[in-house]
Amino acid sequence: MALPPVEQIKAQIEAGVPGASVTVILNGSPSAQHSLLLDPAHARAVAELLRDHSEWRLDYCTLVTGVDWPDTETSEKVKVRKFVKAADGTESEQEVDEVRKTKVPGYLEAVYHLFSMEKKHGQVVLRLRTGNRTDDTHVPSLTPVWRGAEFQEREAFDLYGIVFDGHPDLRRILMWDGFKDYPMRKDYVPPADEIPVIEVHS
Amino acid sequence: MLGEGIIQGLVETARNFFGSYVEKDRLTTVQYPEERLPLPEASRVFPFLLYDGKDPDAGLRCVACQICEKECPPRCIHIEKSKDKKPDFVGKMQVYPAVFDIDVSVCMSCQICVEVCPFDAIRMDKVFELSTDNRFRKLLYTKKELSKPNEYYQKIHPLEAAETDERRAKEAEEAKAKAAAAEAAAKAKAAAAAATPPVGEASGNGAAAPAKLAETKGSPQ
Amino acid sequence: MRDALLDRPVYEPEEGEIMEVSMGPHHPSTHGVFRMDVKLEGERVMKLKPVFGYLHRNHEKIAEHGAYLAAIPYTDRLDYLCSMTNNWGYVLAVEKLAGLQVPERAEYLRVIVAELTRFQNHAGLIGFLLQDMGASGTPLMYAFREREKILDLFESLSGARMMCNYMRFGGLRVDATKEWLDEVRALIALLPGFVDEFEALLRANEILMARTQGTGVLPRELAINASVTGPMLRASGVNYDIRKVDHYGVYDRFSFKVPLGEHGDVYDRYMMRLLEMRETVKILEQALKDIPEGPVMDPKVRLRGLRPKAGEAYGRIESPKGELGFFLISDGTGNPYRYRVRPPCMINLTILEDMCLGHNIADVVIILGSVDIVLGEVDR
Incomplete structure (x- = not known):
């Protein structure tokens, strides 16, 4: 038995967990593996629902991935009316092009891939996002629901700095304990011996 | 009976021990430095540069296009283009590498440089006994050490070379x-x-x- | 009731002093640079924390800095005993991400090399496991003798014995010759005899049974919840083999059985590998019988400068150690934006503590051996 499309899963989650808001994130690649963005407040309840749902039984959490989406700056040209001083000294109101920059705050993301060992189907992709990349880096831990997430959440904490609230043993796992930075982040600069970024040719 | 399993296992070891005197499949060891197995055709170790004819400088096939340098996963190739040009095998004027270094202490023998080279200029060698006492200078192979004639290639990879x-x-x-x-x-x-x-x-x-x-x-x- | 599983078992000492032992990272039984912080009460394990990362080289970051092609030789170095299956996992994910097709002959050859890899991995693992139990050398050398024959085949096919770098998205790097396939046929005719011998060597050995039966029991529910995969999961009685579930490649064309264990102890995990070796030979026989002629590489695929459409894909295969998956996010450029490995070895270590508690310290060694870890993959 195959899983229903993501839209139906979303509807059932929202019906099953009161107050939960789920957003479908479509995937443009040929794989068409769409995902569900959960709100952190209800993530744990949703995860339990997915695991214990009688038809889905998503009892197997394969993969936990940390992803870094840095702050982006978009610039757009807007027309503004302004008083402009002409060369002869007279001021007149004119339409001028102005570049307006908007800063889109980045976030860290934890992606969970779920399968079902009992029903042998899958996959459902869950996403959790932090508020930003600096001080609000908390998401709820799903280790209490699937123990398989334990080491991988530790790894996401170690390499990305995502803090999983409710994780039983959140320590660094691959880097040593005294290490300060988060090496998998896109803006990480290695202390010495820099890795050159390979320029990609067409 | 207790101990039956142990005896069963000992029968196997005995069979392997005595079998190794008669069956070739059971004695596969060779006494390495004295005795050597032939390497298969596809076997690869580190890359080298090919040249045609007798003169390594005139016949070098590499045209310093730097594709291998960009594609090399551990980035162990360093190429500097020449200022002047020389004719290649079809007579077209091409630049050649003034400097071509491969750091074989970094190279991981993946053969991607060979795959991406459009000029058949770089191939994989089969020499594997390369240990030296100097880990910095002697493992950085320059153009001079890397250039090998086409005859050598024909000898180590006959089918591919043909x-x-x-x-x-x-x-x-x-x-x-x-x-x-x-x-x-x-x-x-x-x-x-x-x-x-x-x-x-x-x-x-x-x-x-x-x-x-x-x-x-x-x-x- | 389910949540009760998640409460970690705590072994309460009755009396006596507690000793902390750091096993590893240079302990001969840890199969690499792996450490366990063990708290002991006499000989009994009260607490065990796995510590790893000594071989960490940030494989994922390296792959994110390179083109899609450049990551393939790095995947060889994950689980360095099974480079063929690592290649396959990665190229499968790229093929899903970019929507590439693979010629049929390439699919058959992939099955052949992957099953040969599985065979040599399991043989090697049993050798090491028995070595850990005190059967010094003999079984390991028998295993390595067979493994050597398989590695010679890999060398004549791909050029390297362990770091094969053989698969490409959209096919394979080189085609196998007729002679090579005949050599494989000749080899697999011998393999069942080897498995019989290898099994007779120690399967019914009373000492081995006393050591392994009932040791390191992993209950079925915990195994599922802790995302344990591969022979270790099946030893606990869960019928989950990705070759059967996903039918990736051409696995739906072969008939083979998935062996299942009953008790989930070290003995079952040992037997699971032996039984899987037999099934592997069956798959190899069928694949070699049916292999079609044709190209092994889709000529339309651009190896250099592949730029998949923005999106993401998760591809997974049944590697000898468990579920090996690669999760790729593309942003439309020539490098993967995010490249993530699902390392089966590391995730199978999650329940190491649960399996070891209450056992003697000597049992920790064989429990760890039965998990089948390779530190290149645990640490990445």
Whole structure:
């Protein structure tokens, strides 16, 4: 038995967990593996629902991935009316092009891939996002629901700095304990011996 | 019976021990430095550069396009282009690498440089006993150490080399025919409309090509 | 009731002093640079924390800095005993991400090399496991003798014995010759005899049974919840083999059985590998019988400068150690934006503590051996 499309899963989650808001994130690649963005407040309840749902039984959490989406700056040209001083000294109101920059705050993301060992189907992709990349880096831990997430959440904490609230043993796992930075982040600069970024040719 | 399983296992070890005197499948060890197994054709260790003919500088196939440098996963290749040009095997003027270094202490023998090279200039070697007492200088191979003749390639990868040589001979043949056609056309044009400086230059190029060609064609056979 | 599983078992000492032992990272039984912080009460394990990362080289970051092609030789170095299956996992994910097709002959050859890899991995693992139990050398050398024959085949096919770098998205790097396939046929005719011998060597050995039966029991529910995969999961009685579930490649064309354990102890995990070796030989026989002629590489695929459409894909295969998955996010450029490995070895270590508690310290060694870890993959 195959899983229903993501839209139906979303509807059932929202019906099953009161107050939960789920957003479908479509995937443009040929794989068409769409995902569900959960709100952190209800993530744990949703995860339990997915695991214990009688038809889905998503009892197997394969993969936990940390992803870094840095702050982006978009610039757009807007027309503004302004008083402009002409060369002869007279001021007149004119339409001028102005570049307006908007800063889109980045976030860290934890992606969970779920399968079902009992029903042998899958996959459902869950996403959790932090508020930003600096001080609000908390998401709820799903280790209490699937123990398989334990080491991988530790790894996401170690390499990305995502803090999983409710994780039983959140320590660094691959880097040593005294290490300060988060090496998998896109803006990480290695202390010495820099890795050159390979320029990609067409 | 207790101990039956142990006896069963000992029968197996006995069979392997005595079997190793008669069955070849059970005694596969060779006494390495004295006794050596032949390496398979596909076997690869580190890359080297190929040249045609006798002179490594004149016959080097590499045209310093730097594709291998960009594609190399651990980025162990360093190339600097030359300022001047020299003719390649079809007579086209090409730059050549002034510096071509491979740091074999970084190289992971993945063969991607060989796959991406459009000029058949880099191939994998089979020499694996490369240990030295100096881990910095002696493991950085320069152009001089890397250049090896096509005959060597034919010896270590016979099938692959035959295929490459055939293809290159064909390409050279085509280029020769094309050059001859171009020359004939140029001559006809020159005859028609008196001599002009650019034609003289073009024919000069054409003259350089056949000499180089003879050399390339001569070497594979 | 389900949540009760998640409460970690705590072994309460009755009396006596507690000793902390750091096993590793240079302990001969840890199969690499792996450390366990063990708290002991006498000989009994009260607490065990796995510590790893000594071989960490940030494989994922390296792959994110390179083109899609450049990551393939790095995947060889994950689980360095099974480079063929690592290649397959990665190229499968790229093929899903970019929507590439693979020629049929390439699919068959992939099955052949992957099953040969599985065979040599399991043989090697059993050798090491028995070595850990005190059967010094003999079984390991028998295993390595067979493994050597398989590695020679890999060398004549791909050029390297362990770091094969053989698969490409859209096919394979080189085709196998007829002679090579005949050599494989000749080899797999011998393999069942080897498995019989290898099994007779120690399967019914009373000492081995006393050591392994009932040791390191992993209950079925915990195994599922802790995302344990591969032979270790099946030893606990869960019928989950990705070759059967996903039918990736051409696995739906072969008939083979998935062996299942009953008790989930070290003995079952040991037997699971032996039984899987037999099934592997069956798959190899069928694949070699049916292999079609044709190209091994889709000529339309651009190896250099592949730029998949923005999106993401998760591709997974059944590697000898468990579920090996690769999760790729593309942003439309020539490098993967995010490249993530699902390392089966590391995730199978999650329940190491649960399996070891209450056992003697000597049992920790064989429990760890039965998990089948390779530190290149645990640490990445």
